Amino acid sequence: MGDCCETEQGVYVDSLLNLEWLRKSLVREEDSIIFSLIERSKYPINSRLYDESAAASLLHLFIKESEAVQAKTGRYTSPEENAFFPASLPPPQHKLVETFGTYQGDDDRNYAATAASDLACLQALSRRIHYGKFVAEVKFRDSPQDYTPAILAKDREGLMKLLTFESVEEAIKKRVEKKAMVFGQEVELQENGNYYKVKPELVSQLYGEWVIPLTKFVQVEYLLRRLD
Numbered sequence: 603m604g605d606c607c608e609t610e611q612g613v614y615v616d617s618l619l620n621l622e623w624l625r626k627s628l629v630r631e632e633d634s635i636i637f638s639l640i641e642r643s644k645y646p647i648n649s650r651l652y653d654e655s656a657a658a659s660l661l662h663l664f665i666k667e668s669e670a671v672q673a674k675t676g677r678y679t680s681p682e683e684n685a686f687f688p689a690s691l692p693p694p695q696h697k698l699v700e701t702f703g704t705y706q707g708d709d710d711r712n713y714a715a716t717a718a719s720d721l722a723c724l725q726a727l728s729r730r731i732h733y734g735k736f737v738a739e740v741k742f743r744d745s746p747q748d749y750t751p752a753i754l755a756k757d758r759e760g761l762m763k764l765l766t767f768e769s770v771e772e773a774i775k776k777r778v779e780k781k782a783m784v785f786g787q788e789v790e791l792q793e794n795g796n797y798y799k800v801k802p803e804l805v806s807q808l809y810g811e812w813v814i815p816l817t818k819f820v821q822v823e824y825l826l827r828r829l830d
């Protein structure tokens with residue numbers, strides 16, 4: 603960021619802050635809002651989460667505790683961040699945040715928001731990979747006669763062969779690449795070539811090199827313990 607000063611309303615004004623930049627930020631927030639709604643639609647209403655009949659709802663507790671953790675990593679020192687429950691938030695852990703404070707070119711200091719975003723990615727990946735346990739159980743139940751000898755012989759390679767369907771893997775890699783194109787394309791009113799927020803081929807590579815192999819690893823590990 604460039605030279606800065608703070609207005610009386612506590613809004614941090616930077617020499618690089620201008621209407622064009624702000625409008626770009628608003629456009630980028632549209633994506634975050636729409637993707638977060640898409641993510642939320644994966645779950646039913648789950649109304650008990652909002653039940654205020656106890657002292658506070660589960661959602662209230664979740665947000666308050668999450669904000670406390672994020673406050674420690676300096677989230678609310680960032681002028682665009684505003685806590686839902688600002689009362690009694692813990693202060694940023696100064697030493698830690700200052701260590702990170704040295705400004706670098708690709709660094710906007712939104713460490714807590716970035717960490718939260720990293721965690722959401724890691725949790726989604728982990729959830730997908732650990733679905734391997736359920737997939738393995740279903741495969742075992744469908745053909746115990748095939749899996750049992752390999753499990754008893756602790757034959758990892760044999761199990762890996764049994765549970766692998768290459769055509770399914772190829773289809774998944776193509777589908778995620780296409781999804782990255784559709785979900786991640788820059789949408790503009792005029793046609794403007796194709797820009798993607800995340801490189802589609804990288805998503806396919808992520809699946810081919812990490813997500814599917816790790817899901818298969820989980821399946822093998824699960825199966826090896828299935829008859830204990």
Ligand SMILES: O=C(O)C(=O)C[C@]1(C(=O)O)C=C[C@@H](O)C=C1
Pocket residue numbers: 737765766767768770771774813814815817818
């Ligand atoms: O669909 C399956 O049968 C799975 O076991 C899941 C999965 C995957 O991780 O996507 C893993 C192994 C198969 O080769 C195909 C796909």
